[in-house]
Amino acid sequence: MESVIKTYDISREYIEYPSFFKRIRGEGSRIIVAVDNLNISVHRGELFGFLGPNGAGKTTTIKMLSTLLLPTKGTATILGNDILKAPNEVRKRISVVFGGERGLYWRLSGRDNMRIFAELYGLDSSERMDRIDMLLELVGIADRADSKVETYSKGMKQRLHLARGLVHDPDILFLDEPTLGLDPTIAHELRKTIRNLCTREKKTVFLTTHYMFEADELCDRVAIIHRGTLIANDTPENLKRQFGTVTPVTILLRGVVPQVEHVLTSRKGVHYVESGIQDNTTKLKVGLDQDKVCVEDIVSLLEKTHEIISVEQGSPTLEDVFLELTRS
Amino acid sequence: MNPYWISLRRGFISQLQHERADILWGIHAFVEPVFVAFVVIMLYRFVGTSSQDYATYVVFGSGFIGVWAMVLSFGGKSIFQERMQGTLELMFLTPVSLFTFSFGKILSSAATGLVSVAAVLAVGKFVLRLPIHIESPGLFLVSLVMTIVTLSVFGLVLASAYMLTRRVAYFMNLMQYMIYVLGGLLFPISVLPFWVRPISYSLSLTWALDAVRVSVSQNAWESSVFWMDAAMVTFLTAVYFVVAVVLYRYIRKIAVRDGKLSVY
Numbered sequence: 001m002e003s004v005i006k007t008y009d010i011s012r013e014y015i016e017y018p019s020f021f022k023r024i025r026g027e028g029s030r031i032i033v034a035v036d037n038l039n040i041s042v043h044r045g046e047l048f049g050f051l052g053p054n055g056a057g058k059t060t061t062i063k064m065l066s067t068l069l070l071p072t073k074g075t076a077t078i079l080g081n082d083i084l085k086a087p088n089e090v091r092k093r094i095s096v097v098f099g100g101e102r103g104l105y106w107r108l109s110g111r112d113n114m115r116i117f118a119e120l121y122g123l124d125s126s127e128r129m130d131r132i133d134m135l136l137e138l139v140g141i142a143d144r145a146d147s148k149v150e151t152y153s154k155g156m157k158q159r160l161h162l163a164r165g166l167v168h169d170p171d172i173l174f175l176d177e178p179t180l181g182l183d184p185t186i187a188h189e190l191r192k193t194i195r196n197l198c199t200r201e202k203k204t205v206f207l208t209t210h211y212m213f214e215a216d217e218l219c220d221r222v223a224i225i226h227r228g229t230l231i232a233n234d235t236p237e238n239l240k241r242q243f244g245t246v247t248p249v250t251i252l253l254r255g256v257v258p259q260v261e262h263v264l265t266s267r268k269g270v271h272y273v274e275s276g277i278q279d280n281t282t283k284l285k286v287g288l289d290q291d292k293v294c295v296e297d298i299v300s301l302l303e304k305t306h307e308i309i310s311v312e313q314g315s316p317t318l319e320d321v322f323l324e325l326t327r328s
Numbered sequence: 329m330n331p332y333w334i335s336l337r338r339g340f341i342s343q344l345q346h347e348r349a350d351i352l353w354g355i356h357a358f359v360e361p362v363f364v365a366f367v368v369i370m371l372y373r374f375v376g377t378s379s380q381d382y383a384t385y386v387v388f389g390s391g392f393i394g395v396w397a398m399v400l401s402f403g404g405k406s407i408f409q410e411r412m413q414g415t416l417e418l419m420f421l422t423p424v425s426l427f428t429f430s431f432g433k434i435l436s437s438a439a440t441g442l443v444s445v446a447a448v449l450a451v452g453k454f455v456l457r458l459p460i461h462i463e464s465p466g467l468f469l470v471s472l473v474m475t476i477v478t479l480s481v482f483g484l485v486l487a488s489a490y491m492l493t494r495r496v497a498y499f500m501n502l503m504q505y506m507i508y509v510l511g512g513l514l515f516p517i518s519v520l521p522f523w524v525r526p527i528s529y530s531l532s533l534t535w536a537l538d539a540v541r542v543s544v545s546q547n548a549w550e551s552s553v554f555w556m557d558a559a560m561v562t563f564l565t566a567v568y569f570v571v572a573v574v575l576y577r578y579i580r581k582i583a584v585r586d587g588k589l590s591v592y
Contacts, residue, residue, distance in 0.1 A: 012585075020381065060482070060587075063587060066421065067421070067584075067585040068417050068420065068421070068584065068587070068589055069584060070584050070585050073474075088423065091421045091422070091423060092423055094421070095421070096417070096418070096421060098414065100414075101414075102413060102414025103413070103414040103415055103418055104413070104414075104415070105342075105343075105346070105413065105415065106413070107346055107349040107350070108342075108345055108346070112345060116338060116342055117418070119334060119337075119338045120334065120335060120338055120419070120422040120423075120424050120429070121422055122329070122331065122334060122423065122424075125449065148349070164418075308527075
C-alpha cells in the first residue's frame with residue numbers, strides 16, 4: 001500500500017529560558033521534547049487517527065508535517081516530497097483545519113472567506129464559484145453563506161473551516177481536533193462528512209482528537225503518542241485486542257457514597273476507579289485486570305458496606321486502551 | 329495569473345471588505361482629520377500667521393494624518409492581525425506570497441485614506457474659505473500617488489516589525505504622533521531643533537508632502553524642489569522596500585523555526 005505520509009525519526013525540541021536576560025546569556029535553559037523520534041506512515045485514502053493527551057505532541061506533529069514548523073531532527077515526506085527540501089510542493093497538496101473558532105475572518109461572510117482562499121490557491125473565477133457553492137452545500141451551511149461569520153454558531157464555524165480546507169481540492173487533510181466543543185448532533189454530522197471525504201472523495205485524512213469513541217468510530221488506524229513518543233500504532237480492533245486486558249465494570253451504588261474509590265484503588269488488579277454521583281446514586285467505573293482480580297471479589301467487597309443496584313461488565317473500548325497505555 | 333498579482337489584488341480587496349465592516353474607518357477617514365484641521369487653524373490664527381502661509385500645511389497635513397492613521401491602524405498591523413485571528417498559518421500554507429498580500433492590504437488602506445485628503449480639502453476650501461488653488465493638477469496627482477505608495481511601503485516595514493513584538497498598540501500610538509511631528513505634517517520641519525531634522529529627512533513622507541505642497545502652490549514642472557522631492561521619495565521608498573523584504577524574510581524564517589505563526 002502506498003504511503004503518502006512517512007516520517008523518519010522526526011523530532012522537535014524547544015529550549016526554554018527562565019527570563020529574557022538569561023536567554024541572552026544562554027543560562028538556565030531547559031530542553032522540552034515535544035516530539036521524540038516519531039516514525040509513522042499513513043496510506044493513501046486512509047483515515048488515520050493521531051491520539052494523545054494534552055501536550056503529547058499532536059499539534060506539533062501536524063505543524064511539522066504541514067511545514068508550519070521546522071523539526072529539530074529527522075524529516076518526513078508528504079506524497080513523496082520532503083518537507084524540508086520541497087515545502088512549497090507539500091503545501092500545494094495538503095490542507096490544515098484547526099479546531100476552534102480562530103482561523104476565520106469573522107467580519108466577512110462565509111462565502112467571502114472561501115473566496116479569499118480560493119483565489120489565493122489560484123482557482124479561476126468560474127471554477128471558483130462552482131466549487132465554493134458545492135463545498136458550502138457539502139458541509140451544510142449554504143443557506144447562511146452570505147451572513148457574517150461572527151453570527152455563526154460554533155458548529156457552523158467548524159464546518160466552514162472544513163469547507164475552507166477543501167477549497168483547493170487537497171490530497172491530504174490534517175484535521176486538528178475538528179469536533180472540539182461541538183454539540184453531539186453537529187459533531188455526529190461532521191464525523192459523517194469526514195468519513196465521506198475518505199470513502200467518496202478518496203482523500204487521506206490525518207485526524208487528531210481527544211474523543212476516543214470518535215477515533216474508534218472513524219479511523220482505519222490509530223497511533224497513540226504520549227510525551228512525544230509513539231506508544232501504539234494499529235487498527236482500533238487490534239489495539240483493543242492487544243492492550244485491552246483491562247475490563248471496564250460499571251457498578252451503581254444506592255446513595256451518595258463519598259470517597260468509595262479509595263477502598264478499591266489499593267487492591268491488586270484494579271487499574272483505575274472513576275466515580276460520579278447522579279440522582280442519589282453513585283456510579284463507579286472500575287478497570288479490572290481479570291487475571292488478577294474478578295468482578296465477584298469487587299462486588300462482595302462493596303456489598304459489605306454499600307447497597308449495590310447493578311453491575312455491568314463491558315468490553316474494552318479504545319478509551320480503556322488509551323487510559324491503560326498513557327497511565328503506564 | 330501571476331501569483332504576485334493574485335495576492336496583491338486579493339489583499340487589496342480583502343482590506344476593502346474589512347474596512348467596510350468597521351465603523352472606525354469613518355472616524356479615521358473623516359472625523360479625525362477634519363477635527364485636527366480645525367485645531368491647527370485655531371493655533372495658527374492664535375499666533376497670527378497669515379492663511380496663505382498655513383493653508384497647505386493645514387489641508388494636506390490634516391488630510392495625510394487621516395491616510396497615515398489608516399495605514400497604521402488597518403494596514404500596518406495587518407500581519408499581526410492575521411496572526412491574532414489564526415489566519416496567518418493558513419495564509420502561509422497558500423502558494424502565494426504573504427508579503428504581496430500584506431502589501432495589497434496596506435496599499436488599499438492608504439488609497440482609501442485619500443478620502444481624508446478630499447474631505448479636508450473640501451472643508452478647508454468651502455467651509456473655512458482657505459486660499460487653496462492647485463497650480464499643477466497633473467503633478468499634484470502624481471505626488472498624491474507617490475505619497476500613497478511610499479506610505480504603503482513604510483507600512484510594510486512596520487507590518488513586518490510588528491511581528492517581532494506583542495506590544496503593537498503601544499508602538500502604533502508612538503509612531504502615530506512621532507510621524508505627525510517628524511514628517512512635518514502640520515508645520516515646516518525648519519521649526520524643529522537642528523538635531524532632529526536628519527530623522528525628518530530620512531522619512532519619505534517629509535519629501536512626499538513637500539512635493540504635494542509645491543505642486544499646489546506653484547508651477548511644479550519648473551520647480552527643481554519638486555523633482556528633488558520626487559527623487560528623494562523614490563530613493564527612500566526603495567530603501568524601505570529592501571528593509572521590508574529583508575525583515576519579512578527574517579520573520580518568516582524565525583516564525584517557522586520557533587513555531588510562532590499562531591502565537592500572539
